[in-house]
Amino acid sequence: MSENTLHVVERRAFLKYTFGAGALILGTHVEAFASSADTAVFHPSVYLGIEPNGTVILIAHRSEMGTGSKSTLPMIMADELEADWKRVKVEQAIGDEKYGSQNTDGSCSIRDFVEIIRTAAASARTMLEQAAAQKWNVPAAECQAKNHFVVHTKSNKKAGFGELATAASKLPMPDKKSLKLKTDSEFRYINKNVPVVDQQDLCEGKGVFGLDAKMPNMLVASIEHSPVYGGTLVSFDAAETKKVPGVRDVVTIDRFKPPHNFQPLGGVAVLADTYWAALQGRKKLKVEWNLGPNASYDSDRYRDSLVAAAKQPGKIVRTQGNVEAGFASAAKIHEASYSTPLLSHAPMEPPAAVAEFKNGKVVCHAATQNPQAVQETVAGALGIDKKDVTCHVTLLGGGFGRKSKPDYVAEAALLSKKVGRPVKVIWSREDDIRTDFYHSTAGMYVKAGLDAGGKPTSWLHRSVFPSIGTTFDEKAEYAMDLEMGMGWNDLPFDIPNHQAENGPAKNHIRIGWLRAVANVYHAFAIHSFVDELAHLAGKDPVEYALSLIGPGRKIEMNPVGMKYWNHNQDQKTFPVDTARLRNVIDLVAQKSNWANRAKGGNGHGWGFAAHRSFLTYVAVATEVKVEGGRVRIPNMHIAVDAGKTYNEDRVLAQFEGAGVFGTSIAMMSEISVKDGKVQQSNFHNYNVARLPEAPETVHVHLIKSDAPAAGVGEPGVPPIPPSIANAIFAATGKRLRDLPLRKGLRA
Amino acid sequence: MIQLKVNGATRKFEGDPEMPLLWYLRELLELTGTKYGCGMGLCGACTVHVDGKAVRGCQTTMASAAGKSVVTIEALKGQHPVQKAWMACNVPQCGYCQSGQIMQAAALLKEKPKPTDKDIDDAMQGNICRCGTYQRIRKAVKMAAGVRA
Ligand code: FES
Ligand code: FES
Numbered sequence: 001m002s003e004n005t006l007h008v009v010e011r012r013a014f015l016k017y018t019f020g021a022g023a024l025i026l027g028t029h030v031e032a033f034a035s036s037a038d039t040a041v042f043h044p045s046v047y048l049g050i051e052p053n054g055t056v057i058l059i060a061h062r063s064e065m066g067t068g069s070k071s072t073l074p075m076i077m078a079d080e081l082e083a084d085w086k087r088v089k090v091e092q093a094i095g096d097e098k099y100g101s102q103n104t105d106g107s108c109s110i111r112d113f114v115e116i117i118r119t120a121a122a123s124a125r126t127m128l129e130q131a132a133a134q135k136w137n138v139p140a141a142e143c144q145a146k147n148h149f150v151v152h153t154k155s156n157k158k159a160g161f162g163e164l165a166t167a168a169s170k171l172p173m174p175d176k177k178s179l180k181l182k183t184d185s186e187f188r189y190i191n192k193n194v195p196v197v198d199q200q201d202l203c204e205g206k207g208v209f210g211l212d213a214k215m216p217n218m219l220v221a222s223i224e225h226s227p228v229y230g231g232t233l234v235s236f237d238a239a240e241t242k243k244v245p246g247v248r249d250v251v252t253i254d255r256f257k258p259p260h261n262f263q264p265l266g267g268v269a270v271l272a273d274t275y276w277a278a279l280q281g282r283k284k285l286k287v288e289w290n291l292g293p294n295a296s297y298d299s300d301r302y303r304d305s306l307v308a309a310a311k312q313p314g315k316i317v318r319t320q321g322n323v324e325a326g327f328a329s330a331a332k333i334h335e336a337s338y339s340t341p342l343l344s345h346a347p348m349e350p351p352a353a354v355a356e357f358k359n360g361k362v363v364c365h366a367a368t369q370n371p372q373a374v375q376e377t378v379a380g381a382l383g384i385d386k387k388d389v390t391c392h393v394t395l396l397g398g399g400f401g402r403k404s405k406p407d408y409v410a411e412a413a414l415l416s417k418k419v420g421r422p423v424k425v426i427w428s429r430e431d432d433i434r435t436d437f438y439h440s441t442a443g444m445y446v447k448a449g450l451d452a453g454g455k456p457t458s459w460l461h462r463s464v465f466p467s468i469g470t471t472f473d474e475k476a477e478y479a480m481d482l483e484m485g486m487g488w489n490d491l492p493f494d495i496p497n498h499q500a501e502n503g504p505a506k507n508h509i510r511i512g513w514l515r516a517v518a519n520v521y522h523a524f525a526i527h528s529f530v531d532e533l534a535h536l537a538g539k540d541p542v543e544y545a546l547s548l549i550g551p552g553r554k555i556e557m558n559p560v561g562m563k564y565w566n567h568n569q570d571q572k573t574f575p576v577d578t579a580r581l582r583n584v585i586d587l588v589a590q591k592s593n594w595a596n597r598a599k600g601g602n603g604h605g606w607g608f609a610a611h612r613s614f615l616t617y618v619a620v621a622t623e624v625k626v627e628g629g630r631v632r633i634p635n636m637h638i639a640v641d642a643g644k645t646y647n648e649d650r651v652l653a654q655f656e657g658a659g660v661f662g663t664s665i666a667m668m669s670e671i672s673v674k675d676g677k678v679q680q681s682n683f684h685n686y687n688v689a690r691l692p693e694a695p696e697t698v699h700v701h702l703i704k705s706d707a708p709a710a711g712v713g714e715p716g717v718p719p720i721p722p723s724i725a726n727a728i729f730a731a732t733g734k735r736l737r738d739l740p741l742r743k744g745l746r747a
Numbered sequence: 748m749i750q751l752k753v754n755g756a757t758r759k760f761e762g763d764p765e766m767p768l769l770w771y772l773r774e775l776l777e778l779t780g781t782k783y784g785c786g787m788g789l790c791g792a793c794t795v796h797v798d799g800k801a802v803r804g805c806q807t808t809m810a811s812a813a814g815k816s817v818v819t820i821e822a823l824k825g826q827h828p829v830q831k832a833w834m835a836c837n838v839p840q841c842g843y844c845q846s847g848q849i850m851q852a853a854a855l856l857k858e859k860p861k862p863t864d865k866d867i868d869d870a871m872q873g874n875i876c877r878c879g880t881y882q883r884i885r886k887a888v889k890m891a892a893g894v895r896a
Contacts (some may be wrong), residue, residue, distance in 0.1 A: 066841030201847065202842030205778075205780020205823070274774040346877060348878075398843060398877050399841075637834055683785050684789055690872045690883075691867075691874070696881055696885075698882060
């Protein structure tokens with residue numbers, strides 16, 4: 001067998017597409033798991049390749065969990081390349097550092113990659129044009145790529161991309177500076193409402209999620225974890241379990257070694273022919289745990305302690321002027337405490353993955369936001385090299401941050417190693433809600449010294465919460481830069497004396513990032529407080545907020561004791577620009593007809609909040625109707641400046657969805673813990689918004705902007721809860737300072 | 748032995764009669780379009796039609812499905828007016844809940860071809876969409892029914 005034939009066999013076994021012979025000529029170094037783009041005849045970038053038959057293969061290296069990034073990045077490439085979208089194959093990348101970060105998290109898929117992929121596609125287009133020019137012996141400047149062909153108008157010549165691919169592959173890469181990017185008016189797919197690549201599959205039940213992935217001869221596992229975070233296994237009795245038809249094995253997984261990072265929690269796994277049999281077997285399992293030091297954790301008491309701690313001085317994380325002097329000279333002082341609970345991500349698809357360990361290597365299919373973290377975590381758990389972990393990424397039935405932490409994939413790999421067969425791990429909804437990486441609970445205190453006109457001259461905001469940092473350092477007690485930089489110490493208010501302080505919080509449970517992260521609780525406290533101040537001053541909340549923000553200007557954030565995080569972007573490219581914040585506020589006021597709104601009372605009112613996060617500016621006006629303990633949201637207006645957008649319909653969808661996600665957080669979601677055990681287990685007691693509870697219409701108003709692309713998936717969420725709380729105040733006169741609001745409303 | 752029809756084909760089942768239809772469809776017939784979201788009848792991800800009515804596959808035992816006709820999302824083949832409306836409105840985000848939403852909406856329109864907002868609220872409130880596609884779901888149901896949005 002020649003080397004090339006060998007490669008063909010390997011590739012046929014692993015790749016989705018079968019290639020014509022020409023495709024193989026340049027496939028000099030074909031790895032068993034190379035993407036089709038790598039092995040295409042022309043692949044000027046890791047993100048794209050062109051086959052001799054003209055098929056353009058575009059690699060989606062970011063995960064698809066509903067934001068559209070699997071489609072939007074390839075669509076941008078197709079547009080810049082002048083490819084015909086109908087002749088494009090989008091292929092989901094495996095985890096591989098050659099793609100750059102694949103961590104689909106932090107609302108940065110477009111922001112971090114748009115330039116790279118447009119450059120790659122423009123280079124490819126230019127090379128195809130040059131190849132045609134050579135072929136026809138005409139100047140390259142006269143050749144133009146158009147919808148999968150290169151044309152020479154003068155001589156009426158035309159050649160397909162496939163026909164030119166081999167010749168193009170022999171040309172040098174063009175200098176980046178010589179590339180001509182398309183202008184906005186030339187776009188054919190960008191912002192043209194092209195459906196996502198999986199749309200039809202998703203409407204026909206054909207999309208393959210982690211829960212649907214399979215491997216030949218696999219067993220399915222359900223795992224009993226310690227009911228208390230950090231508990232260790234004492235003993236178990238599987239005699240009855242093993243009698244359940246279909247159950248094949250019961251094996252243990254060791255507890256993580258602190259810090260837990262993304263390691264498996266540890267537990268007892270029931271492996272069976274089907275998930276149903278595994279669940280039946282698990283019910284019969286008798287397990288004894290040493291629950292450990294967190295068995296006394298009580299989230300209500302803990303939350304009270306955070307609120308109390310926030311009343312005490314903490315570590316200064318931003319300061320300007322002199323707040324104490326400001327308070328001393330103030331005409332009036334206003335202060336308030338706010339709190340928020342733990343939250344569970346509860347994506348509709350619970351964590352699921354299938355893995356096979358064979359000959360020292362792992363192959364897995366996982367619903368993951370971060371296949372490179374899968375490689376590292378699995379490699380760490382099994383003591384192998386991460387290069388020996390191949391992670392195929394399925395569709396994700398929602399992620400919201402949960403699925404960037406691949407403990408469940410490591411479980412599948414460990415179990416496969418133990419039982420010598422592929423193993424699929426499915427977390428039940430109960431597993432998901434009881435042992436999540438929870439969105440942090442927080443206690444906050446805000447104090448303002450006001451001048452005679454009711455405007456603050458002095459502002460103190462203390463925030464205390466267990467940090468995500470405890471994932472990587474179990475002893476961490478203070479916030480990470482990124483948590484502080486999320487709508488807290490980057491507050492863009494025009495107040496001379498300003499201080500932010502962070503108190504210590506010992507952690508007792510896994511804390512993780514959830515859609516919009518620390519912005520959620522900071523925005524709730526800050527924008528509720530602003531509304532309180534507006535009412536105290538007898539001013540319109542929108543006008544009052546504008547006066548706090550002050551004139552349009554770019555603020556250089558230099559808080560003390562930390563580096564201003566700014567979502568890992570420099571402040572030159574992504575400044576804190578109050579002019580843009582003012583714009584979205586003006587727009588939301590105009591679109592919601594704020595000036596003529598129902599003025600409140602009688603259970604009907606409007607609330608407002610505006611917040612910058614993920615480099616995006618968002619203002620929200622929400623209408624509520626309160627009937628007893630029930631809140632209806634007939635209208636919610638969201639005005640957005642996310643910089644330049646590339647898939648407008650998906651941008652709108654993300655903000656519509658944020659309206660619903662934010663409503664869940666505002667109104668009804670809460671995880672509580674007693675004796676170290678999470679009290680909620682499924683959707684009857686972990687409440688999320690259903691259709692009648694969601695805003696009836698979320699009106700999204702996008703500002704057309706040429707600023708660099710900013711975040712879209714997350715920044716819609718933070719201003720929603722305060723806008724609802726403020727609307728409830730307008731409707732009922734009840735100021736609710738603790739989430740979820742429904743509890744206070746019914747109290 | 749239990750006999751039933753699934754998407755028109757007669758099937759025989761000899762396993763545990765208490766096994767939920769959901770897992771029978773997903774694991775034995777490999778019809779994975781029907782999803783698991785809660786296993787307690789709380790989320791609607793597992794919605795299928797049994798004798799023309801929308802039911803939760805996770806709450807329907809094989810014993811109770813005996814002699815009945817089961818239809819899953821796979822049988823709609825993209826041709827159902829509800830599916831067409833779903834695509835026209837770009838409803839799905841992650842898409843995980845959408846098989847259940849579509850089956851629920853299809854059953855609603857069969858029973859009430861011109862549903863009111865209240866009918867839509869009542870019929871669809873058992874189907875959770877964590878991505879928050881509800882307003883497009885409402886719009887698509889109305890489009891499929893040919894009633895004004
Ligand atoms: S899985 Fe059946 S209703 Fe949720
Ligand atoms: S589209 Fe993601 S849960 Fe509905």
